Amino acid sequence: MNKILEEILEKRVVVDSKGKEYPLHAHTSPEQGEFLSQLVTQVDANVCVEVGLAFGISSLYIAEAISKKTAPRLISIDPFQKQYWHDIGRLNLERAGYSSFVEFHEGSSNLVLPELLANGEHIDFAYVDSVKVFDALLIDAYYLTRLLKIGGLLVFDDCDFPGVKRMVRYISKWPHLLIANKHNVYRTTLKWRTLSKLIQIIPKNRKIFSDSLVISDEKLGTNATCIAFKKIAEDERPWDWTCNF
Ligand SMILES: C[S@@+](CC[C@H](N)C(=O)[O-])C[C@H]1O[C@@H](n2cnc3c(N)ncnc32)[C@H](O)[C@@H]1O
Numbered sequence: 001m002n003k004i005l006e007e008i009l010e011k012r013v014v015v016d017s018k019g020k021e022y023p024l025h026a027h028t029s030p031e032q033g034e035f036l037s038q039l040v041t042q043v044d045a046n047v048c049v050e051v052g053l054a055f056g057i058s059s060l061y062i063a064e065a066i067s068k069k070t071a072p073r074l075i076s077i078d079p080f081q082k083q084y085w086h087d088i089g090r091l092n093l094e095r096a097g098y099s100s101f102v103e104f105h106e107g108s109s110n111l112v113l114p115e116l117l118a119n120g121e122h123i124d125f126a127y128v129d130s131v132k133v134f135d136a137l138l139i140d141a142y143y144l145t146r147l148l149k150i151g152g153l154l155v156f157d158d159c160d161f162p163g164v165k166r167m168v169r170y171i172s173k174w175p176h177l178l179i180a181n182k183h184n185v186y187r188t189t190l191k192w193r194t195l196s197k198l199i200q201i202i203p204k205n206r207k208i209f210s211d212s213l214v215i216s217d218e219k220l221g222t223n224a225t226c227i228a229f230k231k232i233a234e235d236e237r238p239w240d241w242t243c244n245f
Contacts, residue, residue: 004096005060014055016086026054028129028157032226033061035183036127036155039228040065043153045124046072049116051109051140052130053078056089062127063098072101075116075123077109078130110136113143123147129157137167145177148231153180155228160186166245168222169212173243176233182224188216211244 008014012024028036040048040062046069048062053076066072074093081089081104093102105112109130116123126144128137137156144154154177159168171177188196196216199205205214217223 002060002064002096004092005057005064008055008057008060008092014088014092016088017091020086022055022086022088024055024057027057028061032157032183033058035181035226037061037065039153039155039181040125043124043151045069045152047075047121047123047125048073049075049077049113049123049126049144049147051077051126051128053081053089053104054085054129056092058127058129059089059093059102060096060098062125063093063096063102066101067098074098074102075105075121076102077105077107077112079106079108081106110139113140113147117143117146121147122149124149124152125155126153127155127157132158132161132163134163134166137164138170141167141171145171145174145231145235150231150233152231153228154231155226157226159222159227160225165217165222166212168227169217169220170243170245171229172220172222173245174235175237176231176235177229178232179221179227180230181228182221183226185224186217188218188223192216206244 009030013021014024015021036058045066050059050062053059059076063074081087090104093099128140148154156168158164172179199209199213
């Protein structure tokens with residue numbers, strides 16, 4: 001593990017350019033960091049995108065995993081890096097010796113990702129750990145899937161948050177994606193399982209109810225807090241494609 005990352009995780013504080021200390025928070029756990037690192041290695045990634053830099057913890061894991069490649073690139077996006085995170089994420093990547101291959105965009109992912117696509121970028125891996133709002137995340141999923149090479153991975157954090165859960169349930173139905181890996185797998189609540197069992201008794205339940213009431217996260221495979229989707233084909237859905245989710 002990189003010395004800077006090790007030190008931050010041990011002391012649980014981060015330091016700005018003037019030496020002022022802040023408590024570490026809102027970061028990816030070391031277990032999930034290792035999970036990301038393994039995924040990056042698994043797809044032999046060169047070009048990675050991260051949405052949500054904050055203090056740079058997940059970035060440090062991803063950057064370390066690609067640092068030995070001949071032409072690594074980490075494209076990092078965060079509109080609040082200066083305003084809220086005191087530029088510490090960027091500083092940590094610099095302190096760790098990775099700044100030569102980190103490209104930072106201080107803007108919202110919903111605006112930056114379409115620009116990357118228009119510029120003809122192709123990526124191997126993406127990690128999204130930002131807002132938990134269904135539509136904002138769906139826009140990111142749409143563009144990141146287009147940016148990804150076939151075989152590449154798209155990873156979402158906090159998939160147990162209502163907005164994220166709904167979004168991952170939807171994209172799990174896309175024929176061009178496949179759930180490839182999961183971290184922190186959970187079981188749906190007893191309340192939900194009981195309600196679902198009752199709904200199953202009702203004839204034509206799939207026609208009446210939304211899939212989120214009939215098909216459990218376990219059945220769909222979206223029962224984890226961190227989910228990696230593999231792009232298995234280009235998006236060639238017909239113009240009127242839809243699904244119950
Ligand atoms: C939970 S933190 C990320 C933690 C980081 N992955 C880590 O492990 O240290 C969420 C981040 O998303 C950023 N964010 C919020 N809205 C965003 C947007 N529209 N585009 C990109 N990043 C966004 C926030 O500024 C914040 O840095």
